[in-house]
Amino acid sequence: MRYSKLLGKTSKTAPHDAESVNARLLVQGGFVDQLMAGVYTYLPLGLRVIDRVKEIVREEMNRLGAQEILMPALQPREPWETTGRWTDPGPEVMFQFKGRGDKDLTLGWTHEEIVTPTVKRFVRSYKDLPFSVYQIQDKFRNEPRAKSGLLRGREFSMKDLYSFHLDEADLDRFYELAKEAYRRVYDRCGLHALIAEASGGAFTKYSHEFQVLTESGEDIIYYCEKCEYAQNREISEYKEGDRCPKCGGIMREGKAIEVGNIFKLMTRFSDPFELNYTDADGVSKPVLMGCYGLGPSRVMGTVIEVHHDDKGIIWPKAIAPYLVHLVSLTAKDEAVTVRVRAVADKLVDELEAAGVSVLYDDREDARAGEKFADADLIGCPLRLVVSEKTLAADSVEWKERVSAEAKMVPMVQAVGEVGEFAKK
RNA sequence: CGGGGCGUAGCACAGCGGUAGUGCGCUCGGUUCGGGACCGAGAGGCCGCAGGUUCGAUCCCUGUCGCCCCGACCA
Numbered sequence: 001m002r003y004s005k006l007l008g009k010t011s012k013t014a015p016h017d018a019e020s021v022n023a024r025l026l027v028q029g030g031f032v033d034q035l036m037a038g039v040y041t042y043l044p045l046g047l048r049v050i051d052r053v054k055e056i057v058r059e060e061m062n063r064l065g066a067q068e069i070l071m072p073a074l075q076p077r078e079p080w081e082t083t084g085r086w087t088d089p090g091p092e093v094m095f096q097f098k099g100r101g102d103k104d105l106t107l108g109w110t111h112e113e114i115v116t117p118t119v120k121r122f123v124r125s126y127k128d129l130p131f132s133v134y135q136i137q138d139k140f141r142n143e144p145r146a147k148s149g150l151l152r153g154r155e156f157s158m159k160d161l162y163s164f165h166l167d168e169a170d171l172d173r174f175y176e177l178a179k180e181a182y183r184r185v186y187d188r189c190g191l192h193a194l195i196a197e198a199s200g201g202a203f204t205k206y207s208h209e210f211q212v213l214t215e216s217g218e219d220i221i222y223y224c225e226k227c228e229y230a231q232n233r234e235i236s237e238y239k240e241g242d243r244c245p246k247c248g249g250i251m252r253e254g255k256a257i258e259v260g261n262i263f264k265l266m267t268r269f270s271d272p273f274e275l276n277y278t279d280a281d282g283v284s285k286p287v288l289m290g291c292y293g294l295g296p297s298r299v300m301g302t303v304i305e306v307h308h309d310d311k312g313i314i315w316p317k318a319i320a321p322y323l324v325h326l327v328s329l330t331a332k333d334e335a336v337t338v339r340v341r342a343v344a345d346k347l348v349d350e351l352e353a354a355g356v357s358v359l360y361d362d363r364e365d366a367r368a369g370e371k372f373a374d375a376d377l378i379g380c381p382l383r384l385v386v387s388e389k390t391l392a393a394d395s396v397e398w399k400e401r402v403s404a405e406a407k408m409v410p411m412v413q414a415v416g417e418v419g420e421f422a423k424k
Numbered sequence: 425c426g427g428g429g430c431g432u433a434g435c436a437c438a439g440c441g442g443u444a445g446u447g448c449g450c451u452c453g454g455u456u457c458g459g460g461a462c463c464g465a466g467a468g469g470c471c472g473c474a475g476g477u478u479c480g481a482u483c484c485c486u487g488u489c490g491c492c493c494c495g496a497c498c499a
Contacts, residue, residue, distance in 0.1 A: 012448060012460065013436045017429095017492040037491065093498080110499090144425070144497055158499070209499090218498090258499065295499055330457055337457090369459035376459095387458065397458095 001044075001322065003361040003374075006030070008043035010374045020216060022304040023149025025313050029377045031321075038146025038154035045378065046300075048321040050157060053296040054136050056188045056318065057159045060181045066132040066161055071114045073137060077104035079113035083272050095142050107140035112265070112291060115162045116273040123164065123287065126279045130170050134161035136296065148216070150301030151257065161292040166277070171264055171288045178292050182210055182260050189299055190307060190316030193259055196221050196230035206264040210294075211256035216305045221256045224249040257302045260294040313379030314401050322359040323422055324351060325380035327371045329387035330364065336388050343411070344386040347396065350415045356422060376401070382421060384414070 008030030015027050026032045031046030042050055058068065080086035080094075086104075090096070099105045108114065115133065123129065139158040146154050161178065165171040179195060186193040193210040200207040209232060211221050222238045223230035226249025231238065233253075242251040267286040269275070275287045300319070307314040317323065328344035330337045341362070348360045359380060361371050368387075375383045385397035385406075396414045399406035400421075409417055 009449090011435060015492095016431095016436060019492060034491090139499080141498080145495090147493080152498075156499080160499095261499065293499055298499070327458095332457060367457060367459085367461065369461085372459050374460085385458080389458070 001359050003359060004363050006044055006359075008033070008045055010377055020148040020151065020301075020305070021308060022151065022301040025304055025308060025377070026149060026301075029313060029379070032150075036154075038143060038152065038156075040150065040153065045321045049315070049319055050296055050300050052319040053189060053299050054157070054159070057136065057185055057294060057296060060185045060188075061134045061159065061161060064132065064161075064177055064181045066134045066163075068135065069133045070135050070137065071108070071111050071118070073108045073140065075106050075108055075114060077106065079117060079273075080106065083113055083269065085113065091142065093141055095140050108137070109139050109141045110291075110293075111135070111160055112162070112269045112289075116269045116275055116289070119162075119164060119287075120273055120275045123275070123277060126166055126277050129277060129287065130163065130165045130174060132161060132163035132174065134159060134292075148218070148301070150297045151218075151305075153297065156295055157297040159294045159296060161294075163290040163292070164275075165288040165290070166279070166285075168266075168288060171266075171290055175262065175264060175290055178262055178290070179208065182262070182292070182294060185294065186210060186212070186259065186299070188318050190303055190318065191259065191299065194221065194223050194228050194230040194256070196223070196232050196256075197235065198232040198261065199235050200263060208262050209258045210260040212259055212302050212306065213254045213256045214302070214305050215255055217255035217257040219256050219258050220253060222251050222253055225252050226250070257298070257305065259299050259302055260292075262292040263290065265289040265291050308379075311373070312377030315379045315381060317381045317422070317424075320379070320381050322357040322380045324356055324358045324382050324384055324418060325361065325375045325378060326351075326358050326384045326386070327361045327368075327375060329368050329371070329385065331388035333388075336391070340386055340388060340391055343391060347384070347386065347411075347414065351418060354415050354419055356415075356418055382418065384418075 010030050011028050014024050026046060027034065029045065030043055031049065032040040032042055034040050077086055093109055095107045097105055136157065136159045138155050140155050143152060143154050146152055163174050165174065183193065191212050193212050196209045196211045198207045198209040211219060211230065220233040221230050222233065222236045224244035224247060227244060227247040229244055229246040238251045240251065240253040244251055266288055269289055270287045276284045277287055279285055303316065303319065304313050307316065326344060326348060328340055331340060348358050351358050361374065379401055381401050383399045383401065390396050390408065393408055394411050395408040396411055397406050398409045
């Protein structure tokens with residue numbers, strides 16, 4: 001992608017209501033554009049990042065054996081009446097409005113009320129179980145207070161997984177597998193998530209939250225510094241300095257961002273919708289359910305909160321908008337500049353042919369400092385520079401975003417080394 | 425929903441009861457060319473919106489809408 005054509009320019013000045021780090025850097029870097037409180041447009045750079053997060057989530061869900069579906073965001077009142085949630089939590093959380101014919105409608109803030117009746121149409125026998133489905137969709141929540149950029153929006157991306165089981169033992173089995181899948185998602189995105197015990201809320205006593213420790217977190221958790229056993233403060237019986245009940249380590253207090261949570265729903269939804277199956281003895285039994293939420297947009301915001309410096313974002317390779325940020329510099333001599341540009345053009349072609357994604361800063365009117373500052377702000381893992389200097393050495397300058405040091409790589413080896421870098 | 429802050433050019437901000445300014449960005453010309461360079465010439469505003477006070481309001485008053493922060497609440 002040529003930077004000169006990219007929709008979404010960097011800005012030297014931060015938004016005046018500079019708020020959280022993720023919001024500031026995303027806006028300044030041209031990743032997102034705010035429409036209203038808690039609602040953002042993803043510009044090309046931002047879309048590439050969130051799509052990569054979603055793709056990682058998708059791979060891990062598929063590996064779990066879950067099947068992807070897509071449910072409607074626009075929903076009628078009736079199923080919500082069945083579970084009592086039209087009024088409780090109702091408008092506290094839901095956007096509710098009238099459609100044609102005075103029909104009550106809502107926008108989905110979660111999908112148990114939709115997935116359960118759908119599953120009921122196809123599940124009759126114990127032979128149909130267990131199985132699981134998921135979707136990746138924008139959720140709508142009428143938050144009393146949207147805040148912190150991508151961390152708490154009114155429309156936000158969510159992956160919601162629902163599992164269906166014969167008995168509790170099978171639900172427990174799947175629940176543990178889902179935990180591991182979640183862990184892998186966070187690891188791959190460059191986040192270290194602790195699994196904290198938490199209140200199950202309205203439906204169940206069983207719940208775990210995935211918490212990423214960071215000063216900008218809005219949850220408080222207690223966690224063992226040794227084995228990472230953790231609890232949300234809401235339910236914790238521990239305090240700073242206590243002994244860990246699992247391993248005897250020291251419990252610490254920390255701020256954290258909740259990037260996912262998982263529930264054993266049991267029969268909370270199968271009961272009202274009468275989602276039952278016939279077992280091998282011909283007896284009708286309720287299906288046991290679990291639900292598992294993970295927010296790609298929140299993950300994206302959290303990654304920035306955790307991985308940035310005073311110059312900008314530091315994307316982990318797995319979710320960076322581009323692996324390489326290639327900068328071509330202009331020289332005193334116009335003829336040299338033309339040659340530099342030709343070399344850079346060729347390098348872009350070769351890298352892209354090798355499957356490497358490249359953001360190519362081809363601007364002719366921008367100076368070196370400006371291009372470097374933008375590269376730092378945007379935060380791609382590897383910056384390559386082609387200039388009069390590198391031309392003379394038949395090399396390209398190599399600087400990783402996480403490092404302060406630059407080195408020269410012979411041009412003939414450049415594509416190969418970038419390929420190696422991509423794999424590491 | 426309570427408390428606070430802020431709404432003036434694309435962005436960040438100044439300003440003043442008498443028809444609007446700076447920096448950055450943008451356009452044109454020129455000089456520069458490895459960490460946000462410089463010179464010159466331009467374009468760009470219902471001073472958030474509505475009412476009130478006043479001869480006159482961007483400025484004072486009231487209301488309203490929006491954004492941000494703290495709290496209550498939450499993936």
